[in-house]
Amino acid sequence: MSHYTQKQAQDIRIALMMLKSPTILIEPAKDPIQIIKKATIH
Amino acid sequence: MRKPKRSSDTDVPSKLQITSLGSAVWQDFVSASHAGTILLVESIIGRKCEYRHTTAGSYVVPVLDFEQFTKPHLVDDRVWHELNIEASQLQMDGKLPLPHPRCVFLFRRQETRFNPSALDLNFIHATKEGVLGVSVSRMISDSEQPPFNRWVLMPVQFALENGNNSITCMSNANLDESRAIP
Numbered sequence: 001m002s003h004y005t006q007k008q009a010q011d012i013r014i015a016l017m018m019l020k021s022p023t024i025l026i027e028p029a030k031d032p033i034q035i036i037k038k039a040t041i042h
Numbered sequence: 043m044r045k046p047k048r049s050s051d052t053d054v055p056s057k058l059q060i061t062s063l064g065s066a067v068w069q070d071f072v073s074a075s076h077a078g079t080i081l082l083v084e085s086i087i088g089r090k091c092e093y094r095h096t097t098a099g100s101y102v103v104p105v106l107d108f109e110q111f112t113k114p115h116l117v118d119d120r121v122w123h124e125l126n127i128e129a130s131q132l133q134m135d136g137k138l139p140l141p142h143p144r145c146v147f148l149f150r151r152q153e154t155r156f157n158p159s160a161l162d163l164n165f166i167h168a169t170k171e172g173v174l175g176v177s178v179s180r181m182i183s184d185s186e187q188p189p190f191n192r193w194v195l196m197p198v199q200f201a202l203e204n205g206n207n208s209i210t211c212m213s214n215a216n217l218d219e220s221r222a223i224p
Binding site: 020 | 164
């Protein structure tokens with residue numbers, strides 16, 4: 001399980017690099033506030 | 043919110059679309075948390091895991107959906123290697139960039155020879171020491187036997203510590219799940 005987590009963490013590090021890459025298309029959420037509201041646990 | 047942007051002069055493909063939706067997956071996870079049906083691994087003996095039910099705390103976070111996050115699908119080995127070197131250097135400098143101080147990355151794993159397809163919600167947050175995170179995964183299968191088709195909170199947290207380029211995993215059998223997810 002630790003091995004899985006290690007790989008996961010490495011993938012996250014790569015994902016962070018992808019986010020700052022100018023070649024990646026970032027698509028804004030159509031209604032992010034609504035989504036965040038829905039995701040809120042009260 | 044970042045605006046769409048695109049260029050075509052480097053090797054990273056532009057086909058990746060990252061949204062802050064992933065809403066069906068997120069709703070499923072939130073419902074499981076409400077219902078207290080998230081599984082936390084308590085012990086692993088051989089191939090046998092013992093679980094207990096838990097919730098996953100209370101939070102409002104942006105969710106970034108990376109869709110199928112796999113090497114062949116997104117980037118080839120060479121680009122992956124280059125990004126990894128860049129990431130290592132930024133971590134060393136304490137400059138790993140998070141899009142939000144706390145956020146969730148959704149990865150959709152394809153089935154492999156050893157593992158079924160899976161959904162991974164990776165909760166990450168920035169601290170003075172670096173980036174900390176924990177994952178909650180749901181393996182997709184026809185089986186109704188746990189852990190298949192259940193959200194499973196991994197009892198392992200990871201750290202991308204500033205000042206070095208290694209990845210630290212903190213295994214904790216007594217993980218306090220109320221604190222695991224920031």
